[in-house]
Amino acid sequence: MRSWTSALLAPVLLLAALATPAPSAAGDPDWVFYTSDKTRYTSPWFAGAHRIMIPFGCTRAPYYSPDPRCADGRGFHHGIDVAMPCGTTLRNRYWARVVGNDALGPAYGATPVVLRNRKRGFDLVIGHTRRVRVEPGDRLKPGTVFARASDDGAPDGCHLHFEKRSVGGGLATATWPRRLLRLQAAG
Incomplete structure (x- = not known):
């Protein structure tokens, strides 16, 4: 009896295994890349070498409303999204002061970080962070x-x-x- 049920269940178990996404060394199964750039970049801002998911500027990513700067009804992405595993360490490159994030909406996540460097003339908004160790x-x-x-x-996954x-x-x-990010192609 045992071999009969095993024979019936084997195809069902095989189909279930094929339908379930397997963990991948390539990364988060939710990652979607809206660029043909497959280069892995390093930066003093983060650990490891990672791909850009959505570059700055006009994009076909569906999250943005059509923008008059872009052709074919595409939206405009105001930053760079870099795909990396959840928990990847984030370090600042320059002296900076942490400023409030109250003006940012939910698209940046619950705990975005805003770093200001007046001498270099920038605010850097960093969205989708966790385990934030700083405050304004x-x-x-x-x-x-x-x-x-x-x-x-x-x-679209950790980034x-x-x-x-x-x-x-x-x-x-x-x-x-x-x-500002000092992105360099990994060797």
């Missing part, structure tokens, strides 16, 4: 671990959103953050 008013020296990557508020703004500026002041 804290001053950070370069290399300080201040948070970790998360999927909080992110429909960090980096958005460079002018000091005290809103979303309309967002500019290309790549130079």
Whole structure:
């Protein structure tokens, strides 16, 4: 009797195994990349080498309303999303002061971090963080671990959103953050 039930269950178990996403060394099964760039980048801001999910500028990612700057009804992404496993360490590159995140909406997650460096003229908004170790008013020296990557508020898996703004500026002041992040192709 045992071999008869095993024979009947084997195809069912095989189908269930095929239908269940297997853990992948490639990363989070929710990751969706809206770029053809398959380069892995390193940065002094985060541990490891990771791919960009959504670059700065016009994008086909479905989360953004059509923008007049973009063709074909595409939306505009004001930062760079870098795919990385949840818990990836996040460090600041420059001296910075932590400022309040009250003006940010839920798209950045529950605990986004905003770092300000007046001397260099930027606010850096970092979305989808967890285990945040800083609060508004804290001053950070370069290399300080201040948070970790998360999927909080992110429909497409664990990643960090980096958005460079002018000091005290809103979303309309967002500019290309790549130079600030010092992204370099991993060797």
